[in-house]
Amino acid sequence: MAVITNRLTRTLNIRHPIISAPMAFAAGGALAAAVSAAGGLGLIGGGYGDSTWLDEQFDVAAGQRVGVGFITWSLRKSPSLLTDVLRRKPVAVMLSFGDPRPFVAEIRNAGALVICQCQTIDHVWDAIDVGADIIVAQNAEAGGHGALRGALSFVPEAADLLAAHAPDALLVAAGGIADGRGLAAALMLGAEGVLVGTRLWASAEALVHRRHHEAIVEASGDETIRTTIVDIARQIPWPRGFTARVRRNAFTARWHGREDLLEQSAAVEGPRYRQAFAEGDPDNAAVWFGEAAGLIGAIEPASDIIEKMATEAAGRLAAHAGATLA
Amino acid sequence: MAVITNRLTRTLNIRHPIISAPMAFAAGGALAAAVSAAGGLGLIGGGYGDSTWLDEQFDVAAGQRVGVGFITWSLRKSPSLLTDVLRRKPVAVMLSFGDPRPFVAEIRNAGALVICQCQTIDHVWDAIDVGADIIVAQNAEAGGHGALRGALSFVPEAADLLAAHAPDALLVAAGGIADGRGLAAALMLGAEGVLVGTRLWASAEALVHRRHHEAIVEASGDETIRTTIVDIARQIPWPRGFTARVRRNAFTARWHGREDLLEQSAAVEGPRYRQAFAEGDPDNAAVWFGEAAGLIGAIEPASDIIEKMATEAAGRLAAHAGATLA
Secondary structure, eight states: OOOOOOOOHHHHHHHHSEEEOOOTOOOOOOHHHHHHTTTTTTEEEEOOOHHHHHHHHHHHHHSSSEEEEEEEETTTTOOOOHHHTTTTSSEEEEEEESSHHHHHHHHHHTTTEEEEEESHHHHHHHHHTTTEEEEEEEESSSSEEEEEOOHHHHHHHHHHHHHHOTTTTTEEEEOOOOOOOOOOHHHEEESSEEEEEEHHHHHHTSOHHHHHHHHHHHOTTTTTTSSSSHHHHOOOOTTTTTTEEEOHHHHHHHHHOOOOHHTHHHHHHHHHHHHHHHHTTTSSSSOOOGGGGGGOSOOOOHHHHHHHHHHHHHHHHHHHHHHHHH | OOOOOOHHHHHTEEEEESEEOOOTTTHHHHHHHHHHHHTSBEEETTOOOHHHHHHHHHHHHHTOOOEEEEHHHHTOOHHHHHHHHHHTSSSSEEESOOOOOOHHHHHHHTTTTOOOOOOOOHHHHHHTTTOSSEEEEETTTTEEEEEOOOHHHHHHHHHHHHHHHHHHEEEEEEEESSSSHHHHHHHHHOOOOOOOHHHHHHHHHHHOHHHHHHHHHHHOTTTTTESHHHHHTTOOOTTTTTEEEOOHHHHHHTTTTOOHHHHHHHHHHHHHHHHHHTTTOOOSSSOOOGGGGOOOOOBOOOHHHHHHHHHHHHHHHHHHHHBBBB
16 A cells, blocks of 8 residues: 655654644543654644643553644743653654744754644744744644645745755645545645644544534535634633634624624623533634544544545555556 | 646546636737647636627637637626637637636536536535536636635645545646646646636737736736725626636726725726726736746747646656655
């Protein structure tokens, strides 16, 4: 059977050029371990920083080589989280959404690879500047937090920058990749692998409420929206320029476009939101998936998802080389 | 030399699976003819409907097989434009931004192919419903008018719909495609070709002011924005759901986010905008390019652009099949 091997698979010592996104709350040790066991690299979601939870998740993943990801601006408020986590010997630490500079030396000194997730060309310059080992170009169609660049132009533009200024850095594409077609396309664009969120959020191992899983199976890719209302309701101070892509539902219909009013009502709406989320209510809290929802028809084990994605991508590359070139 | 051949190249009787976008004002007969002469299919931009201009452009393109594209909601106000244009025997007529139903029978009866450009899955269903020959999935990174879907999930989701419900229809990807990497990626995602706007806007044959061409050569892909302010200033009543991606400049900095005020000031700002555009002022009028700007380093003849795109895509597909599969 055909297998895709390249600099990324060799650097990470993995079978398939697939990394799981460190999705806050959803990407625990079980998902990360399952992805690594299937031949990819699993990342535990450091989220907003709960050291007890992180410890538990590393325990769950024990026996597998996994990494971890942080929300950079949030990590800055409790940097000891990084120090603690590095004791668990993660393969790699991913930094997203903020200046990576304060953390890179510590990660490197602990022997972990530095992954910087970027949403703009300016971010790519920052990642080059700190000497990131792996640079993730995250596209707007991604679920959860992100920004506005589109894959077909952003990934090759980032690839051109790396070729000129950081040829040893490895480029990975993220956002909207749910099957082998997305992986094969990412390789054509100049990436050497993919970071997968939504498709693995919709896996058996993700820490996601059953009713939220039911919602993604039903949704088309049109049924999501990028918005700031989730963070306003939760009173989480995300920096300007980042929004969260979530399912369109009663909550987004009520508040998107009425951000000022929500801000004023946060004392009431915040607890209401958190209760709805805790109960798995798919209508009155954010359901965290991206446009790849339209490609997902079932909740499956992570191992099946990884294996199918890798096999389909290899097959597609091989078939097109023969069938479409005359 | 490797060449990509598939159902699209056979149906359109072209050498390369590349169609030029019928960009209003910019895509005249010279560009369309150059694209067709280079082995693609050139489309003249019907824009908001100026029958004298359209006649002139078909004269300019005489001797080449070309097509034409219309803004569907605008065409509805002057449907005789379509009747006139069909006398010039276009290979294909593309309908974008609105319900295609009123026009499909007339296009078909004249012997032209029907191309429907789609921005959402709902639009794809409409295109399937009217029996479109070619369906274009336009991604958010495209320059000019469009909507919000991302390529890596939208193109395969549309491909799945066509496979299930309209297997004879041909899928083409648009938005953000400026070189062979984008074409190769589109094929991996399930499209059989690409529609190219921004990269051909930046061609010698496009009807674009020299100072606007200078602006795209300098821009990174981060330097564009989707907005409604251009249409508010010009008092063109675009339907909800569509925005225009243009270069970020003094005009967008002044008005984006202040749409209500601009609307109130349109009697003054409209003429000011139109004068700035006519003068080629790149700061006080819209400069119509998409995120692919970051991949464009020079204004080149359309024939060079088409030839390079096709050659690079074929080479990339062939190389990856060998180099990355073990």
